[in-house]
Amino acid sequence: MSSYQNKIVLKNVSKSFDEMEILRDINIEVKEGELVSILGPSGSGKSTIFNILTSLISSDNGEVEVSGDLSYMYQKDMMVPWKKVIDNIGIPLIFKGDSKKNSREKVKKHIDEFGLSGFEYKYPSQLSGGMKQRANFLKTYLTSNDIMLLDEPFGALDSMTRRKMQKWLLDLTKKMNSTILFITHDIEEAILLSNRIYVISEKPAIIKGEIEVNLPKERNEDIVTSDKFVAIKKEILELM
Incomplete structure (x- = not known):
């Protein structure tokens, strides 16, 4: 990945709210086509990094560089309950000026790929947690x-569904040319999905280490018991 351009760069970024220091001298780089995870405990300021990247808030100091267009998927289900799944997914297209008919046609092109065939005309209340997150992911993608x-997109799911969604995301990212920055507090999830991992501390968050995930591109559930996987997990635990 070293020959690819940086899509996200944070240099010495810090942030405080009132008297509470949240981030301290955060340095993160994400190259084109990478999936990079920010791994840290709940409430450590990981989402604050995303809010700075999307300009929802500004940093107190440091430099922020984003080379490209951003989309943001929250952990919380953001689907509108009275709209059908296909129209929920098409909301960003409507905001960009598409008609309802055109947005539906564009969404339909991705329905099979995102595993939503047969669910597009249902309402959110009729979907499982995993299916809702597939729809939310496609909405983010569009x-x-x-x-x-991606801000802990599988955090609210039960463990079995979460494993299925992790495998689904691995398979999907092979077909995409997207750059992904992923927030999680799950060590195994970070290792399974990522090219690299930034381990951050509790507040005030600092970068405790950067881990290269030297695992094969083809990953399945069995890899979590491999010697390499266990060694990476041990390295992370020693940092936390």
Whole structure:
């Protein structure tokens, strides 16, 4: 990945709210086509990094560089309950000026690929947690598939569904040319999905280490018991 351009760069970024220091001298780089995870405990300021990247808030100091268009997928289900799944997914296209008919046609092109065939005309209340997240992911993808910020997208799912969704995301990213920055507090999830991992501390968050995930591109559930996987997990645990 070293020959690819940086899509996201944070240099010495810090942030405080009132008297509470949240981030301290955060340095992160994400290259084109990478899936990079920010791994840290809940409430450590990981989402604050995303809010800075999307200009929802500004940093107190440091430099922020984003080369491309961003989309942001929240952990919380953001689907509108009275709209059908296909129209929920098409909301960003409507905001960009598409008609309802055109947005539906564009969404339909991705329905099979995202595993939503047969669910597109249902309402959110009729979907399982995993299916809702597939729909939310496609909605995020249609907002921008250039740089995607995923904030613990599987955090609210039960462990079995979460494993299925991780495998689904691995398979999907092989077909995409997106750059993904992924927030999680799950060590195994970070290792399974990522090219690299930034381990951050509790507040005030600092970067405790950067881990290269030297695992084969083809990954399945069995890899979590491999010697390389266990060694990476041990390295992360020693940093936390």
